[in-house]
Amino acid sequence: MSNYLLAAESASDNRPLIITLFSVFVVATLAITVWAGRQTKDANDFYAGGRQFSGFQNGLAISGDYMSAASFLGIAGAIALSGYDGFLYSIGFLVAWLVALLLVAEPLRNSGRYTMGDVLAYRMRQRPVRTAAGVSTIVVSIFYLLAQMAGAGVLVSLLLGITSEAGKILIVVLVGVVMMLYVTIGGMKGTTWVQMVKAVLLIAGTLLITFLVLLKFNFNVSDLLGEAAKNSGMGSAFLEPGLKYGVNATSKLDFLSLGIALVLGTAGLPHILIRFYTVPTAQAARKSVNWAIGIIGGFYLMTIALGFGAAALLDHDAIIASNKSGNTAAPLLAEEIGGGADSTGGAILLAVISAVAFATILAVVAGLTLASSSSFAHDLYANVIRKGQATQQEEIRAARWATVGIGTVAVVLGVFARDLNVAGLVALAFAVAASANLPTILYSLFWKRFTTQGALWSIYGGLISSVFLVLFSPVVSGKPTSMFPDVDFHWFPLENPGLISIPLGFLLGWLGTIVSKEEPDKGKYAELEVRSLTGHGAH
Amino acid sequence: MDTAPASDRPDDQRQHHRPPYDEVQASPEFGELRTAHRSFAFPLTIAFVSWYLLYVLLSNYAGGFMGTKLVGNINVALVFGLAQFLTTFLIAWWYSRHAAAKLDPRAEAIKARLGDSS
Numbered sequence: 001m002s003n004y005l006l007a008a009e010s011a012s013d014n015r016p017l018i019i020t021l022f023s024v025f026v027v028a029t030l031a032i033t034v035w036a037g038r039q040t041k042d043a044n045d046f047y048a049g050g051r052q053f054s055g056f057q058n059g060l061a062i063s064g065d066y067m068s069a070a071s072f073l074g075i076a077g078a079i080a081l082s083g084y085d086g087f088l089y090s091i092g093f094l095v096a097w098l099v100a101l102l103l104v105a106e107p108l109r110n111s112g113r114y115t116m117g118d119v120l121a122y123r124m125r126q127r128p129v130r131t132a133a134g135v136s137t138i139v140v141s142i143f144y145l146l147a148q149m150a151g152a153g154v155l156v157s158l159l160l161g162i163t164s165e166a167g168k169i170l171i172v173v174l175v176g177v178v179m180m181l182y183v184t185i186g187g188m189k190g191t192t193w194v195q196m197v198k199a200v201l202l203i204a205g206t207l208l209i210t211f212l213v214l215l216k217f218n219f220n221v222s223d224l225l226g227e228a229a230k231n232s233g234m235g236s237a238f239l240e241p242g243l244k245y246g247v248n249a250t251s252k253l254d255f256l257s258l259g260i261a262l263v264l265g266t267a268g269l270p271h272i273l274i275r276f277y278t279v280p281t282a283q284a285a286r287k288s289v290n291w292a293i294g295i296i297g298g299f300y301l302m303t304i305a306l307g308f309g310a311a312a313l314l315d316h317d318a319i320i321a322s323n324k325s326g327n328t329a330a331p332l333l334a335e336e337i338g339g340g341a342d343s344t345g346g347a348i349l350l351a352v353i354s355a356v357a358f359a360t361i362l363a364v365v366a367g368l369t370l371a372s373s374s375s376f377a378h379d380l381y382a383n384v385i386r387k388g389q390a391t392q393q394e395e396i397r398a399a400r401w402a403t404v405g406i407g408t409v410a411v412v413l414g415v416f417a418r419d420l421n422v423a424g425l426v427a428l429a430f431a432v433a434a435s436a437n438l439p440t441i442l443y444s445l446f447w448k449r450f451t452t453q454g455a456l457w458s459i460y461g462g463l464i465s466s467v468f469l470v471l472f473s474p475v476v477s478g479k480p481t482s483m484f485p486d487v488d489f490h491w492f493p494l495e496n497p498g499l500i501s502i503p504l505g506f507l508l509g510w511l512g513t514i515v516s517k518e519e520p521d522k523g524k525y526a527e528l529e530v531r532s533l534t535g536h537g538a539h
Numbered sequence: 540m541d542t543a544p545a546s547d548r549p550d551d552q553r554q555h556h557r558p559p560y561d562e563v564q565a566s567p568e569f570g571e572l573r574t575a576h577r578s579f580a581f582p583l584t585i586a587f588v589s590w591y592l593l594y595v596l597l598s599n600y601a602g603g604f605m606g607t608k609l610v611g612n613i614n615v616a617l618v619f620g621l622a623q624f625l626t627t628f629l630i631a632w633w634y635s636r637h638a639a640a641k642l643d644p645r646a647e648a649i650k651a652r653l654g655d656s657s
Contacts, residue, residue, distance in 0.1 A: 084616055088598060091623045095591045098630055102580040106638075222611030229612065240606035241598035241616055252599045259595040263588065283643065286635060293631045297624055446577075526564040527557075533572055534646040536558070536653045 014347045015160055021355035026178055032193045033186035040187045043392040046399060047114035047374050048277040049188035055284040057196060059291020062275050064195030065367040067202060067299060069151050069360050070426050077326025079307020080319055083238035085245050086307055090300035092262030099267040101289040106282040107445050107532035108273060113539045116270045117379035120440050123524035124452040127384050132459040134379035136436045137270040139463060140429050141372035142410065145365060147425035149175060149414030152361045158328055159354040169415050175365060176411035182366040183373065183403045191366045192278055198363035203299060205356040210302040212337045213309035228311035254494045258427055261498030265430030268437030271371035282535050306330055373402035420483045424475040424495055431498040435462030435505035443509050445532055450513050451520050457512030462505030469497035558653050572645040579637050587630055594619055
């Protein structure tokens with residue numbers, strides 16, 4: 001097998017085909033966006049897609065919003081290189097949906113309107129809590145966005161065989177422009193349709209490769225695992241936990257921290273939460289989470305076949321040579337399973353999977369940009385700056401400008417970060433969401449005594465502590481894999497701050513409440529509780 | 540209150556007469572709905588988070604046990620991981636069944652009594 005040179009060489013051979021598929025996807029989704037834009041008339045359409053999507057449609061869109069390039073390429077690559085430990089990731093990502101299903105989705109749908117801030121600020125003094133919710137939404141989304149943008153630059157360049165710096169910058173700019181078009185023109189409607197299309201493509205692509213991999217092993221999973229273990233050169237250790245996270249006591253604690261952040265973060269991610277507003281009722285919100293659990297769960301099960309398939313069928317060093325984190329393992333596997341580097345089948349499958357990865361990135365960045373610009377326009381501009389006096393048209397205009405602003409920031413940061421290792425940023429976004437947002441959401445909905453001060457302590461405390469800890473962690477400095485490997489100012493040993501910052505967020509929310517002098521607004525809590533559980537007066 | 544809440548904004552079409560939320564909240568019917576939600580969702584959340592943490596802790600600190608081979612190359616770790624998938628699917632299904640049977644009818648009844656303003 002001539003896998004060694006495969007990535008760069010065959011990518012450039014297949015470039016016309018890959019570019020064609022990329023272009024088809026961009027043109028088709030932009031057409032959908034323009035169509036959706038024509039039907040976007042008021043704030044309800046722009047922020048919440050008119051609230052007329054069905055549970056199934058929204059379940060697809062949630063899956064499209066959630067399954068980032070990190071989960072598609074990242075998990076497959078992590079399994080291909082570290083075996084079982086790569087699989088650990090996906091379990092936290094999936095189980096997390098139960099928190100959303102049981103505690104958050106329905107009450108949020110019933111009592112909120114456009115943003116996460118609607119629910120956080122419901123019973124509280126509007127301006128300070130809206131400000132905090134807006135800041136937290138934008139910070140979480142920008143961390144997530146930055147990881148996706150930088151990833152897009154690296155990944156697309158790799159798939160297209162682009163090596164020049166100018167080429168990589170061009171890719172980041174292109175992704176930024178397309179995402180801004182989706183959001184400014186199509187709003188939530190356009191974004192939702194793009195996410196649905198992407199989800200279908202991603203599932204279809206993954207299903208195809210999974211089927212072909214299993215076919216190769218006559219659907220005998222044990223043989224597949226055995227071959228993966230043998231070919232990895234690590235034997236049965238490859239099928240057991242510990243290769244990546246079990247190195248020493250610190251890495252084990254780090255995995256625990258990551259696990260907690262993953263399972264509690266999802267229900268606090270603003271770009272996921274606003275998706276619940278696109279359906280008409282709480283029952284439809286429930287249904288959409290159920291669909292999402294089914295689709296995302298099925299997808300993660302397939303990544304096992306993809307990851308172990310790559311380990312079994314590809315040369316271990318070739319995967320690392322192509323990308324040291326294994327991010328190109330899935331496309332390389334597609335090529336191999338299609339018949340190898342020199343075959344037409346291999347070329348076509350590689351192009352298809354590359355296009356799917358590109359679609360994945362675009363749909364996720366659009367969702368993130370929409371969440372942050374919605375929060376800017378609705379929480380910060382309309383409710384804090386204009387004190388609730390802005391008209392719908394003014395709000396939508398502010399949201400569109402915010403999209404351009406946030407998109408530009410993401411492009412500029414993405415260009416500067418293109419050579420930095422930003423993989424840790426997604427896990428960080430989950431940790432911030434779990435520390436700053438989830439405690440306030442849960443206390444607001446379920447704790448009668450909760451006060452404005454509690455909300456502020458919890459949001460800012462969770463936000464500041466998690467960002468602060470990461471700043472002084474090995475993610476930023478002190479290790480060869482750090483963002484800035486040449487300097488060392490780290491003292492916090494873990495890469496993920498969740499183990500400290502999540503309990504701290506919950507603790508501060510409780511402490512801020514019991515030491516505050518203000519009385520909770522009983523009438524507003526009655527209103528929130530009745531509305532959130534019954535759906536009375538839902539928008 | 541610094542500003543009017545979002546739901547009272549000028550562009551809003553709803554009636555400005557505020558429904559008697561305090562009375563509803565204190566009513567036995569609403570108490571039943573609240574209990575039906577909390578007594579199901581809260582213990583179950585604690586249960587599935589603990590079950591997940593058990594899995595994380597075993598992966599971290601019980602490598603030998605997790606590596607035990609069961610059938611062919613299928614070991615305890617893989618079965619445990621797949622069991623997490625299975626329980627997630629089952630809990631989602633179980634909660635939805637519970638919600639449809641115990642929560643939705645109660646919520647509907649209270650909403651109807653309040654007069655649906657949406």
